[in-house]
Amino acid sequence: MSDDKKSGTPKDTHYAKLRRAHRDQKAGGPVERPRVAIPAGDGPADGLVRLYGLHTVRAALDNPRRKIKTMLVTRNALERLGISDIAALPFKAELVEPKDIDKLTGSEAVHQGVMIDALPLKPKPLSALGETRLVVVLDQVTDPHNVGAVLRSAVAFGAGALITTSRHSPTESGVLAKAASGALEHIDLIEVKNLAAALDELHEAGFRSIGLDSEGPAELEASFAGERIALVLGAEGKGLRQKTRETVTALARLDMPGAIRSLNVSNAAAVALYAARRFLAVR
Structure with a gap:
């Protein structure tokens, strides 16, 4: 048995969905079309780190040591972060659709509608x-x-x-x-x-x-x-x-x-x- 089949990797899941769709089609039932995964796009600019997810970004916003450069955020995530005025943020922020963030993080990343590019925290001695x-x-x-x-x-x-x-x-x-x-x-x-x-x-x-x-x-x-x-x-x-x-x-x-x-x-x-x-x- 291959490693993919033993571990239940996304590759195995993808082919399993194709087989189910084929069986459904032959039986005259509804066809389940497997979701096409979106690969991660270009990474952040040199010297920056890309962070995503509501808890992660909320903690970064509250950390005075964290220097945020840009944010992409959906309207729903903006409300869940408790931000009422996106224009008042001290960095560039843009309202987008979830698919716009998917194109950067990849669809496998659970970004919850928000992503930031920021300077990494400097380790201490x-x-x-x-x-x-x-x-x-x-x-x-x-x-x-x-x-x-x-x-x-x-x-x-x-x-x-x-x-x-x-x-x-x-x-x-x-x-x-x-x-x-x-x-x-x-x-x-x-x-x-x-x-x-x-x-x-x-x-x-x-x-x-x-x-x-x-x-x-x-x-x-x-x-x-x-x-x-x-x-x-x-x-x-x-x-x-x-x-x-x-x-x-x-x-x-x-x-x-x-x-x-x-x-x-x-x-x-x-x-x-x-x-x-x-x-x-x-x-």
Whole structure:
């Protein structure tokens, strides 16, 4: 069986719809015409990032650090964003039809009638960490959907920063921002060149770093200690790199009594953040 058929990809769905349409036509019933996907058009101008979706754009509008250059928005989305006067916006904004945004983002992007081109947020150095007691560290997690979902959970549970490496990490994008559902605008993004050195710096600042590993020697809750916690997660498949495993304060596992012994990295992050927040709340 091909990968397309096993995974249920859009290609497989397209041909399945064609087969159904052919059967309907032979039976004399209504013909279901498959929707033709619209590919993404030209990207944003150099140095800009394209963001879309109501939550993403609303959070960007409310973030004074976000410099928006242009907006395309439908009348319905404008109302849902709570904007009464499009002419009063401090950047170029244009009322359009949904299909006009489809031509730029592609019809697979769930833009909800609004898209902006803006300057990307500038990552901060580790020295800008501040007094937060909880941070998330990602060890070469490259999937923007996963990173966006981790961002959303990090903001939901009050983490003060997301720390990533400058290489082998996704850049800011519409896909990442949409998965984050506005969280991108509410948390410090910190980039480091050397993750092991950054972990050592976190230790000096009083953090206990806990690397999540499905084969970790202790349960996560039993690994918590101290006043500051850094949760360290690796990419799906390969997990934490060896140097990272050697540098963290402790390796720990999530207690999962079911038949499946591991979670998607974003789901694991959400569970770990919940547990860490509960621990820190009573300190």
